[in-house]
Amino acid sequence: MTAPALVAGSANLPLAERIAAELRAAPVARRIERFPDGELHVELLESVRGRDVYVVQPTPAPPEANFMEALQLVDAARRDGAARVTSVFPYLAYARQDRRAKGRECVAAKLGADLVQASGANRALVLDPHSQALEGFFQIPYDSITAAPLLADAVKALVPRDAVVVAPDLGAVRLAARMAALLRLPAAHVHKTREGPQSVSVQQIAGDVKGRTPILVDDMISTGSTLAAAARALAEAGAAPGAIALATHGIFADPAESNLRAAAFRHVFVTDSIPPVPTGLPVRIAGAAKLLAEAILRLHEERPLGDMALHT
Ligand code: R5P
Numbered sequence: 001m002t003a004p005a006l007v008a009g010s011a012n013l014p015l016a017e018r019i020a021a022e023l024r025a026a027p028v029a030r031r032i033e034r035f036p037d038g039e040l041h042v043e044l045l046e047s048v049r050g051r052d053v054y055v056v057q058p059t060p061a062p063p064e065a066n067f068m069e070a071l072q073l074v075d076a077a078r079r080d081g082a083a084r085v086t087s088v089f090p091y092l093a094y095a096r097q098d099r100r101a102k103g104r105e106c107v108a109a110k111l112g113a114d115l116v117q118a119s120g121a122n123r124a125l126v127l128d129p130h131s132q133a134l135e136g137f138f139q140i141p142y143d144s145i146t147a148a149p150l151l152a153d154a155v156k157a158l159v160p161r162d163a164v165v166v167a168p169d170l171g172a173v174r175l176a177a178r179m180a181a182l183l184r185l186p187a188a189h190v191h192k193t194r195e196g197p198q199s200v201s202v203q204q205i206a207g208d209v210k211g212r213t214p215i216l217v218d219d220m221i222s223t224g225s226t227l228a229a230a231a232r233a234l235a236e237a238g239a240a241p242g243a244i245a246l247a248t249h250g251i252f253a254d255p256a257e258s259n260l261r262a263a264a265f266r267h268v269f270v271t272d273s274i275p276p277v278p279t280g281l282p283v284r285i286a287g288a289a290k291l292l293a294e295a296i297l298r299l300h301e302e303r304p305l306g307d308m309a310l311h312t
Contacts, residue, residue, distance in 0.1 A: 004300040005048050005082070007073050009057025011066040012275050015090060015289055016056040022293030028053075030076075032069065040065065042072040049081035054296050055121075056088045060251065060274035063093035067112065071119040078120030086299060087121040090273040090292060091220075091249045095130035098137075113137035125295060127273055127288060128219045128248035128310070130171070145295050146310040147248040147271045147288055148175060148217075152182035154269050154286040155215070155246060162240065164188050164212040168230035169200075174310055176217040179246065185215070190230045198223050198255070202233035210238040220249035221270065224259035231263035242266040250285075252277040 008016030008027040020027045029045035055077065057070035070087060077085045097108035109131060116124055116138070123141045126134065128148075135142050167176035167189035180187035188207020194200050214234045216227050231243045243265050250270030257279045260268060268281055271288040291308070298305055 001301070002051065004296055005051040005053045006296070007044065007048070007053060007055045007077060009055065009066065009069050009073055011058050011060060011069070012056075012090065012272070014275070015058070015272050015292075018287065018289030019056060019293045019296065022290055023296065030073070040068055040072060042069065042076055044073075044076050044080055047080060048077050050083050052300050053077045053082040053085045054088050054125075054300075055085065056090065056292070058089060058091035058274050059093040060091060061253075067093065067115070071115055074116070074119040074121045084122045085120060086123040086125055086296075087116050087119070088292065088296065089124070089126045089129075090288060092126045092129055092134075095126075095134055098131040098133040109134060110137045116140075123299065125299065127271075127292065128175070130219050132174075143295070143299070143305055144310065145291065145305060145308040146175065146178065147273070147286070147291060148178045148310065149182060150271060150286045150288060150291055151217075151246045151248070151269055152179055154284065155244060155267070156183060158244065158267060159183055159185070159215060160213045160240075162212050163215050163244075164207065164209055164239075166190060166207070166209065166214045166216050166230065166234065168192060168216050168218055168226045172218045175219060178310060179215070179217045183215070186212075188214075190233060192226060192229060198225055200225050200229045202229050205233060205237050209234055211240055213240040214243040216243060216245045218245075218247045220251055221245065221247045221256060221260070221268070222251045222253045224252070224256035224263075227265070228259040228263040231265065245269070248288075249273050250277060250283065252279050252281075257281060
């Protein structure tokens, strides 16, 4: 069997190169440039005809440009005659817009799935997508995998015995339950309501948190308001100080630094699904290359992803 061909987008080149190194294959040579008017132009510089191609491109800021680049690279591989093209998103933006929350809105997650399919991808692979609804938006085979075991390994030496794993909102309950099982800890969750892009309020806490150190788990840290509000509510409910935050995607959009600092997290762990964002926070990075390479290899060899997927 020939090796998988990895095409690296430019959004997180170091990660793509580490995945390629894990696969013991050099990334496919390609050129990504902009025309003078700002239009993106991509070109594969070697043939992928008949190959099983994996286009690796997360979509951090600027999400539109990174997403378009992913689509163009898939299109270029398909037009060159690749046998199969898989769009690999270590982080997939727009997944939070998976329904019309207020009405008269675009369901951007569905539109994004449609565009991935229109680009000619035969399959999609996403690391800790925000929404499980994505699965239903794709007509092509779609797989998601989780970084929970990776984050659990990274944090386990720092977890006090009295800790409790907490989902800071209902969307994170499955991820937190998986983390609690991995760390052999009890789980709790916070019921949050989002009042705006940067403001959330906590309605109630379910589970025993009194005197316990909270390990907060979420798919992403954007402005940090979700984690900060949860940490505040947990402190008010009598949780022990020195909470730890675990999230797959460290977006750290403004004002994440001040939100997280005010919440006095002892440690913050994220993966390198997107390029590390400099903050003055005690952020530790767990590398996701091995995990993504293993998923690519299993898809390439038509093996099940098994417990790489998020099951609880
Ligand atoms: C929302 O439901 C997500 O799972 C995250 O909790 C949220 O997007 C994080 O955003 P922020 O850090 O801005 O609160």
